[in-house]
Amino acid sequence: MLNWEDIFATRSSRMKASEIRELLKLLDRPDIISFAGGIPDPALFPDQEFKKAYADIFSGSAVNAALQYSVSEGYKPLREWLAGEMGKLGIGCTADNVFIVSGSQQGLDYLGKLFLSPGDTALVTWPTYLGALQAFNAYEPAYDQLTLNGNRTPDSYRKVAQEAGGRVKFAYLSVDFANPTGETVDRAGREKLLDLAEELDVAVIEDAAYQSLRYDGEAIPPILALEMARKGGNINATRTIYCGSFSKTLAPGLRVGYIVANADIIRKLVLMKQAADLHSSTINQMAIALVAERGFEAQVKKIKAAYSKRRDAMLEALGKYMPEGVRWTRPEGGMFIWVTLPDGFDGADLLAKAIERKKVAFVPGKAFHADGSGANTFRISFSCADEKTIDEGISRLGALVREEMAA
Known part of the structure; x- marks a missing residue:
């Protein structure tokens, strides 16, 4: 056999x-x-909002576009709405900096594929999101523990990566109410991470799946917003890749997530999307856009x-x-x-x-x-x-x- x-x-x-x-x-x-x-x-x-959204799509001329192939970047009205929401967080961008994925889990898989060659090192916290480890594992990386308490030097990360047979490619973490710990990285920790990423010249993958679910305490700017402040507000000069999702706020079953990043990263991700599944479900993106526009807050x-x-x-x-x-x-x-x-x-x-x-x-x-x-x-x-x-x-x-x- x-x-x-x-x-x-x-x-x-x-x-x-x-x-x-x-x-x-x-x-x-x-x-x-x-x-x-x-x-x-x-x-x-x-559910009632989605029922109405799908009914509106099917009762109008938009149904033809909803059932047709679409662009790999994602449904433009949804990307434009997201760009507006990002602006409220201090992340000034356009629809060209927004890429729609089939759930943020697909985004993590794409980013692992984009950055990791066998033997390269991904910096992650101990513990970290299990789904991220599963997404990255397929690309055969080594892992090193990301710490923001000052006990590690950039050279120590480089040395561990070299011993593993590659180089550090990115730091991944969830900064707000992380899965699995529920903990939040304070502003000082986010700034330290940016300093480390600059020193190592690596990407930062910011998993923001729970960013909207703050119940008390002061909101902290996303890492991407803090980096943009350092870079004169120019998102196309940043190394932070912001991953978001509608799964925790609207509906996980529709599998609509998004990545916000500099245009160079977006262009590479679009090529991956074209090769993988062409584009995320058009009708689901349209429904998400309608429900979000009508009552996200x-x-x-x-x-x-x-x-x-x-x-x-x-x-x-x-x-x-x-x-x-x-x-x-x-x-x-x-x-x-x-x-x-x-x-x-x-x-x-x-x-x-x-x-x-x-x-x-x-x-x-x-x-x-x-x-x-x-x-x-x-x-x-x-x-x-x-x-x-x-x-x-x-x-x-x-x-x-x-x-x-x-x-």
Whole structure:
């Protein structure tokens, strides 16, 4: 028989199943309280607004364009709307600096393909977004830990990259309410990252998937905005690549994300799009544009009100039920809280016991670490559970941790 492993590309060995995608299957089990999936609450989707948007598209002359092939850059009215929104964040740009992708996950895949040759180094935080590691892994990079506390010098990054057989190509991080930790990089940290990127002469990939979901605290300018301020407001002189998405605000199922960057980067990404899938769904882009133009701010206000209450409920429950020695983050927005257990705990082992004995699910933290560390950590999400369910689920989880500590 044909041995497929002998003819697969070497990169295929680095393609691993997502622990999160597998855990999402538990959402179909009514007996499980799941804090695993970092997904939006479908009850908060603007379904009626989308129903009207699609009806408007099909009832007018735009339907022909909606069902036809389109340009690889993306639907121009949507790119123009996004350019206007970027301006509100201090990122002055035009539609030519905006590129539409089939979800920001596709954007990460394209950027990995664009920058990484086998043996090159990607700088990521420990932990980092699992989907980014999956996207980059196919291009056979090495990883080095990105730290912004002053303990690493540019030369140390260069040395590690050279030893791995390549050079540093980019730094990737989520700066606002990051997946998985919920933490936010302060302004000083963002400025330090820009200094490091300039010294190393590498790109910065700014994952802004949760940027709109701030519940309290002062907003911090995106890294791209800070760099533009350094470069006289000229986006075409910047090295930061801003990745955004409508998945957390409007609807993930439509798979509409975007990249905002200098024109040189956009042109390369367009070539990739042409080779990969020609363009993202035209009709979905048109629907997103209509819904965004008619009520994006109102939709964001609605989901922030709901998620902030759930965040507060989870933080209160953790304080009430978790034993001494357990630590967790206190996010100002987003969908996640990161829990650190005492040394010696294993999140994967705890998950198996939590599902079997307590009917509660979460995501073990090891998968978010490029070096395989973080076994004593896990991620919980508050986005899809009401306050009563959160209290019950954290109560069960806290009881399990107590039992394990006493064993």
